[in-house]
Amino acid sequence: MSIARILVPPNAKRGELVEIRIAIQHPMETGFRMDNNGKVIPKNTVNNLLCRYNGAEVFRAEMGSGIAANPYWQFYIVAQESGNVEFSWVDDRGEKGAASSPIAVTA
């Protein structure tokens, strides 16, 4: 099970630039490491992270072996309508995760 922490400001004014943050707990295995028996640990990274704001895609990240464990992202969106900021991601093993947070926009 994937654990993540997301930070979306609960309130914003229309047109305001709001900061969105997400941290996902994930080992981000590079595929270059070996276990104690010399067997290669298969690559397992969060390869796709998608953020939707009221259904529309606003941010996408494709990550690989160069990203450290427990990836953390911070970006900005323009507040338009009240609604949800939804994240979804998937790793190389096909394990999926999702998180969302509401935002109330006032005029």
Add this chain to the structure above:
Amino acid sequence: MIRRGVVLLLLLAVTHSAISAQSAQPVQPFRPTPLKSGIDFSGAEVRALQQDDFSSPAMLWVTRGEKLWNEPAGNSGKSCATCHKDARVSMKGVSAGYPKVDPDTAKLTNLEGRINQCRTQNQQAAPLRYESDELLALTAYVGLQSRGQPVNVVIDTQNRRNFERGRDIFYTRMGQINLACTHCHDRNFGRKLLNDTISQGHGNPYPAYRLEWQTMGSFHRRLRACFFGVRAELPPAGSQDLLDLELFLAWRSQGLKVETPGVRK
């Protein structure tokens, strides 16, 4: 006087039989002055990471720990919250007093051991593996409730022997490099070891996220890393040696504020 005590111990290690008549005189343990947390020796980026509760990766384990706290486990169907209710109230200041002697078993127990004891006895669940994400998460969540409180262990007749064993480990040379803990962490803190600044070796941020590990780790994992560094035999996590050493180190860091869950390089 203090110096002489340490030198005496080192002499004891070398010519143990020759001066065994004097071995009744104990080493006078001391605390480094001024007492400084490891974060004071860290770089600005690490400090910023620890101070910001959102970008600190350690908080991911806390989030998980909070979930586990409220999840029923084992045959009893009880969660931690069933008995202990709100951890923010019931666990406040608790971790600052560990390790302590458990009244039931009369053995020295650290926070990890105490959580597992609760699991096996009260929840009737399997104990969590040392260094497992679950145990780290619960320890971090319970530890967080004591953040900002001073480390406060009491050395009394019950744990005196553990304390003395831990103290002896701290002042005994070991490994191929042949160093004791005291050589780095009492005499040379603040100086460089390759590109690292040597700290005083306190356990107040643990369990902590270490950037080197790319994950959360317990205090015992950190202690094992030091044993590895001097190329000594590694005691297993949760072993009596490490528990005793943890008690001594807690006494040594008495008064420092708990920083759980910390971030370290």
